[in-house]
Amino acid sequence: MKQRPSWRRALCWVAGFGLCVFVLHLILNWSMDFVSGMNAMSGSGAMIGLIAVSLVIYALLIATPFMPGIEVGIALLMLKGASVAPFVYLATVVGLMVAYVIGQTIPLAWLHKVFRDLRLKKACAFIDRIETTPPAERQAAQRALLPAWLAKLTIDYRYATIGLLLNVPGTFAIGGGGGILMAAGLSRLFSGWAIFVTLLVATLPVPLVVWVMGVSVLG
Template identity: 40%
Template structure:
């Protein structure tokens, strides 16, 4: 039986890693600024619409707005909730269902895209940050299936928290998506992307979890708008 090859987790020098980290940071900042520009542009569309959009051109504009919103919310660190609130304020509870479906589509896209990204791509990022133990853990997790990864994480993480966090990881995913200030840790898109990359979340459970996690806000806005709890919303 051949011995397992030794894992190379030698970090690069800071002179090598800092330029790569700087490029990643610049790209991230550019995405955030571009997303804000697109959000403002989409809102200018929404503000120009009449109370009831029945013309074909107006329906196409609405469709473009919701597709844009779904794509934006799939991106890490993009506060898609801004456009969701603005659309609800502009058009009231009639937009609750489209916003829910667009949010579900965007976060599901982020999760499924994460599953296509090899977990080994995180190794270089951790090494650039000189997080040698994290890079070694990624190397060990790479060839494993979901169940094996869960067991390895339980073994590697502090015992006090590992079993609880991993056993209830889907509950944790839902709480992270709804957590105030989640934009600081990647927003809904970034959280779902990392969940997909981790390989410990299966789509048949993760996608229904996302669907339930994002339901309270549009459901509340629909109920509040139709019951008169928020009279400033359009009827």
């Protein structure tokens, strides 16, 4: 017998998500202040450690949907110059790959329970389709539902589309890089290795330009 939705659990989910958002924004504000204050700190050994900590925080923030973690990466580039660009690039790839892996491995039954408690019936139906319908059948249904050009973008060229979305301004409204990669993992329609190669290529342009031409290109 299926468990019925619970308004008590729904309140707990909402409170939990709200607390997570609050804590993440505190971490974001703290990390921006932390990076900004790094110039006042001395000691090459200590500085390497501080940069490493900043990169780890940046990777975690960029992996989180709807978090403007890229601001930390830009701040690091602006403050530390072209020499840190390769490390920001690697942290970006790692953070986005973490988001994909989380989406791919998150228990669908647990996610269904959360959506059910929140009365999100369409989201529950989406999870049911992922669990019960093979990927090829879901792609065929998607192709039949969408216009031909949109079906090509979201099915035939889905890796290129993800790479493009990662470089287009305004994707924060659909979850930013972390949200896009987490949704890709959740869909179970993407290969992990292909996603990894896509991230290596798609996130390279800005760090490469900064590394070659200097931080002045960021304005």
